[in-house]
Amino acid sequence: MTTYWCERAWLDGGPRERVRVTTDGDRITGVAAGADPEPGDVRLPGIVLPGFANAHSHAFHRALRGRTHDRGGTFWTWRERMYALAARLDPDRYLALARAAYAEMALAGVTCVGEFHYLHHDRGGARYADPNAMGRALVQAATDAGVRITLLDTCYVAGGLGASGHLPLDGVQLRFGDGDAHAWAERFGELTDTDRARVGAAVHSVRAVPAGQLPVVAHAAAGRPLHLHLSEQPRENEACRAFYGCTPTALLAEQGLLGPSTTAVHATHLTDHDVELLGGSGTTVCACPGTEADLADGIGPFRALRHAGSPLAVGSDQHAAVDLLAEARLVELHERLASGERGRIAPGALVDALTAHGHACLGWPDAGRIARGARADLVAVRLDSPRTAGVAPEQVVMAASAADVHTVVADGRLVVDAGEHVLGDVGRLLADAVDPIWEEQ
Numbered sequence: 001m002t003t004y005w006c007e008r009a010w011l012d013g014g015p016r017e018r019v020r021v022t023t024d025g026d027r028i029t030g031v032a033a034g035a036d037p038e039p040g041d042v043r044l045p046g047i048v049l050p051g052f053a054n055a056h057s058h059a060f061h062r063a064l065r066g067r068t069h070d071r072g073g074t075f076w077t078w079r080e081r082m083y084a085l086a087a088r089l090d091p092d093r094y095l096a097l098a099r100a101a102y103a104e105m106a107l108a109g110v111t112c113v114g115e116f117h118y119l120h121h122d123r124g125g126a127r128y129a130d131p132n133a134m135g136r137a138l139v140q141a142a143t144d145a146g147v148r149i150t151l152l153d154t155c156y157v158a159g160g161l162g163a164s165g166h167l168p169l170d171g172v173q174l175r176f177g178d179g180d181a182h183a184w185a186e187r188f189g190e191l192t193d194t195d196r197a198r199v200g201a202a203v204h205s206v207r208a209v210p211a212g213q214l215p216v217v218a219h220a221a222a223g224r225p226l227h228l229h230l231s232e233q234p235r236e237n238e239a240c241r242a243f244y245g246c247t248p249t250a251l252l253a254e255q256g257l258l259g260p261s262t263t264a265v266h267a268t269h270l271t272d273h274d275v276e277l278l279g280g281s282g283t284t285v286c287a288c289p290g291t292e293a294d295l296a297d298g299i300g301p302f303r304a305l306r307h308a309g310s311p312l313a314v315g316s317d318q319h320a321a322v323d324l325l326a327e328a329r330l331v332e333l334h335e336r337l338a339s340g341e342r343g344r345i346a347p348g349a350l351v352d353a354l355t356a357h358g359h360a361c362l363g364w365p366d367a368g369r370i371a372r373g374a375r376a377d378l379v380a381v382r383l384d385s386p387r388t389a390g391v392a393p394e395q396v397v398m399a400a401s402a403a404d405v406h407t408v409v410a411d412g413r414l415v416v417d418a419g420e421h422v423l424g425d426v427g428r429l430l431a432d433a434v435d436p437i438w439e440e441q
Helices: 059-064 075-086 091-107 133-145 171-175 181-188 211-220 234-244 248-254 272-280 289-294 302-308 324-339 347-354 356-361 393-398 426-438
Strands: 002-011 014-024 027-032 042-050 052-057 110-117 148-155 160-162 165-167 197-203 226-230 262-266 284-287 312-314 378-381 405-410 413-417
Touching (some): 042 393, 052 091, 052 312, 052 356, 075 171, 091 110, 091 133, 091 405, 091 413, 110 133, 110 197, 110 405, 133 197, 148 181, 211 248, 226 248, 234 248, 284 302, 289 324, 302 324, 312 347
Parallel strands (some): 002 042, 226 262, 284 312
Antiparallel strands (some): 160 165, 405 413
């Protein structure tokens, strides 16, 4: 049993002062506000928030950071460089890269990551002796880095969508595919949950899974989280309308994929009816505004989605930066840019997106709160740094950055102490994982 005394902690939607949190193993067993510290308490400075959920991650994209800004282009030209990276990875390299990427997330306050995993097979689509070797490497990486993971094993069986239909997989895409959704479901069925790793499913996009195969994925995912990329680019919408006669959101609704267990990632280019379909079905929407800006995707209608009934979560996606506080803040800032108004989404709602909603959409509804019975995830954020000094605690999400994360406790385990990860020098881990990949050029 460990007791933490917090100068301030985020309880019931806002900060309270002088809070003692008692934990036993991976659970919070008691919370008392207005308490004096006692001998033996572990003191946590600043304001303590529930653990952050990174609801959308592509771990291998971390190796692209700072390497795609020299040629201009669009999302589609960036994708070619992503494919080139995907061609170079094997289970050992993936383990090293993901371990370092997840450790960087822990330093930023992340206690659970949703890994949208489609790099399944060897070059040319050949199967590893263990057909889930790459997925198991990701689970091991998260364990090593001290964070929970929801492995969102992704169905990816077509190479694209045009006016005349779906295209076959080609080139590096062959590593992503299982042949069809039934073969994907068979491999998916071999994955099992553990105490700190859960299995969910994903549809890469309506471009990558033909409509007739979408129900196969939904059936395999029953009782588990189901995630999907949705309307990230206008070209996706145009192709879907040209072939199916409707928007991607309408197609998913028609095939029965929307609902409270589903999370739509990006949802950037939506019609008013799309917003109604997502909100009315209680589908969570995961915003990744850092990536959406980096890839010139656009600004999603996240306030409208929230008002329509969609819970909001956030993710760092391609990890151009790993700062979940900034991702939450950018949801509001992009709303301001699009609308010309401030205060579109309140700070407390942004904290919910960062914590409770993110964990729930990853299948961990017992996380994301500092409350009796919840998972013992605590993130102490400094209030005395050059960024946060003088900040009203209830507005900390609008000022703090990953650099202000002081202490991270995940499932009752101390993972980050005074800004240092238990694995040591995370910058060195990242360099050791990333540099050899690019030395092959």
